[in-house]
Amino acid sequence: MKKFSLFVVVAWCFYHHAAAQADTVQWNVMMGGNKVGFQKQLKNADGTFTEWFQYNDRGRGDSTVSRYRLNDQGYITWIDARGKDYYKKPVFETFRLENGVASWENSAEKEQRKVTGNVSYVPLKINSGTSYAAFFTATDHTLTLLPSGRQKLTVLKDHVLGDGKKVTLVSLSGTGLTPQYVWLDERHQFFAIPSDWFSVMPKGYENTSDELRAIQDTYRENFYKELEGKLANRITTGIAVVHATLFDPKTGSTQPNSTLLIENGMITRVGAGKSISVPTGFHVVDAQNKFVMPGLWDMHVHYGEGTDGLLEIGTGVTNVRDMGNGESLLEKKKQIDEDLVPGPRIQAMCGFIDGAGPYAGPTGAKINSAEEGVAAVKKYKSLGYTQVKLYSSLKPEWVKPIAAEAHKNGMRVSGHIPAHMLASEAIDAGYDEIQHMNMFFLNFLGKDLDTRTPVRFHAVAQNAATLNFNSAEVKAFIKKMADKKIVLDPTISFFETMFVLGPGKPQPTIAAVIDRLPLDMQRQLSSSGALDIPAGQEATYAKSFQNMLRMVKVLHDNGVTIVPGTDDIPGFVLHTELENYARAGISNAAVLKIATLQSATVAGKDKLFGSLEAGKTSDIIIIDGNPLTTMSDIRKVETVIKGQKIYKTKDVLEAISIR
Known part of the structure; x- marks a missing residue:
């Protein structure tokens, strides 16, 4: 899914991609190195521009057409756009600036405002905007944005490509959480956004992506290295956490007035009351009236960059499992492990394997035979991966030999259920784990559905509401x-976001903290991200979500191991996930165990992580509240101790503009 990084982060850069030139210009949209769409721009005879943008991400993806007009300084004065968003829901955008009055309307907004001077309107759902040239005519290279905010452009580096073309790397700050990096041409027009996941490259220059990304990554990495130096308090002596209300995930109980001693990143002693004295010279962390527990685990991330790392650390997530990524993940993991940049420990990496074709996943190995799948498993093993994630376009008959090779190499097997295969059959073929609750429900809807496409969402939304939990078929599958x-x-x-969200309302995953986010993010996350729900089926879709939530508790009660994953905005959504487990009826103590020791056990890391005991790694969060009685207190993480480093979450989040 990787929804957050794909639509929100990339969109902040996209707003400024209009090119003021007379001929048609084309960029190709690339995912995992494969062309999945395009962006085209044409200057019309009347001086307006037309822009087409579309791409296919496993049957999803924006498809929009917009017309707009720029003034002599490159600022947009009029826009009329229509199309479909990522989930194929109709979207539109209109904007007009006349006589000092700006008015705009889209699916979530209808506003009018008096403005003075030049302003840059930021469309909500359509990829159109001002020329980058406007930054170079503005004071301090800074634009005033509508509906709110300011964005500053900083020139970082000039570069000459192999054919002599001159390009410039710039950063954009003031929107989003951290700077976004964009390449411009010699006329200050958009040239490229290179990435190993989602790239926009000019036609004919696709092979320069790695070259440009290497330069870009140097600046990005230096940014996060500087932040790590400012935010991490590295303790060279021992650390003592005193007066702690210590949570034990094994028993679900707490021990008040406890002391933990830490040396060289390891817990050396744990005890209550005066049973432990603090050695001279230890750095003391007073946890009086605070809840102390192991760091949280997110078992479903697609780790992007340091922004993800800051969000995780700032919310108490100290350990993650990456469920599919490009090979640049190896370098990102190395930098975290060497304490160069802030971030959670990437405790497990899953090698992504999918069948080649139009609905293939965005990264990893895309295979044409079982033999190629077996070869992919061997490669992932050699790179240090501990798990493989199989995907929707695999032929069902390929699963068994691929899974057998993974098990032969000591690797776990998980993923989506391939199209025209049931989850029960995937388990028989070697699956150890299933990703996403919709894949569970699809087991009862037959094998005729083409679940490579968004039908894997709609079919569940339309049918989960009526699933009989007491049927023999459901009970047998749960027992299996x-x-x-x-x-x-x-x-x-x-x-819940997909099935229930209404227009203009904050996404449920982020609603509890949305007012703490930058205004431009609030705007994006308050616009609908749900499926296009057919008229009259709103109640059915909502009830289907309730049944999915109810099933979490049923599975837990029947001995099925649950691990918490987000596949969404890092950190904050994990808190929502845990709140939803409690909302489903799982006890708070069991939820905290799921988020710590149970996840560490599934990842094969429970000997060193998951509980606070002597001989385990220092992996501790201190909470100003008690999530054992009030699950939402999991959001009140105040301090994170990771090895010999202490982070204050307030400082971490404020560094990325989160209150």
Whole structure:
């Protein structure tokens, strides 16, 4: 899914991609190195511009057409745009600036405002905007944005490509959480956004992506290295956490007035009351009236960059499992492990394998035979991956040999259920784990559905509401999962956004903290991200989500291991996921165990992580509240201790403009 990084972060850069030139210009949209769409711009005879933007991400993806007009300084004065958003929901955008009055309308907004001077309107759902040239005529290279905010452009580096073309790397700050990096041509027009996940490259220059990304990554990495130096308090002596109300995930109980001693990043002693004295010279962290527990685990991320790392650390997530990424993940993991940049420990990496074709996943190995799948498993093993994630376009008959090779190499097997295969059959073929709750429900809807496409969402939204939990078929499948120790990573919160969200309302996954985010993010996250729900089926879709949530508790009660994953905005959505488990009826103590020791056990890391005991790694969060009694207090993480480093979450989040 990777929804957050794909639509919100990339969109902040896209707003400024209009090119004021007379001929048609084309960029290709690339995912995982494969062309999946395009962006075209044409200057019309009347001086307006037409822009087409579309791409296919496994059956999803924006498809829009816009017309707009720029003034002599490159600022947009009129726009009329229509199309479909990522989930194929109709979207539109209109904007007009006349006689000092700006008016705009889209699916979530209808506003009018008097303005003075030049302003740059930021469309909500359509990829159109001002020329980058406007930054170079503005004071301090800074633009005033509508509806709110300011954005500053900083020139970082000039570069000459192999054919002699001159390009310039710039950063944009003031919107989003951290700077976004964009390449411009010699006329200060948009040239490229290179990435190993989602790139926009000019036609004919696709092979320069790695070259440009290498330069870009140097600046990005230096930015996060500087932040790490400012935010991490590195303790060279021992650390003592005193007066702690210490949570034990094994028993679900707490021990008041506890002391933990830490040396060289390891917990050396744990005890209550005066049973432990603090050695001279230790750095003391007073946790009086605070809840102290192991760091949280997110078992479903697609780790992007340091922004993800800051969000995780700033919310108490100290350990993650990456569920599919480009090979640049190896370098990102190395930098975190060497304490160069802030971020959670990437405790497990999953090698992504999908069948080649129009609905193939955005990254990883895209295979044409079982033999190629077996070869992909061997490669992932050699790179240090501990798990493989199989995807929707695989032929069902390929699963068994690929899974056998993974098990032969000591690797776990998980993923989506391939199209025209049931989850029960995937388990028989070798699955150890299933990603996403919709894949569980699809097991009862037959094999005729083409689940490579968004039908895997709509079919569940239309049918989960009527699933009979007491049927023999459902009970037998749950028993099969429990008996075979099949793990489920439900990412349940994501489905509330997809099935329930109404226009103009904050996404449920982020509603509890949306007022703490930058205004431009609030605007994006308050616009609908749900499926296009057919008229009259709103209640059905909502009830289907409730049944999915109810199933989390049923599975837990029947001995199926649950691990918390987000596949969404890092950190904050994990809190929502845990709140939803409690909302489903799982006890708070069990939820905290799921988020710590249970996840560490599934990742094979429980000998060193998941509980606060002597001999385990220092992996501690201090909470100004008690999530054992009030689950929403999991959001009140105040201090994170990771090894010999202490982070104050307030400082971490404020560094990325979050209050």
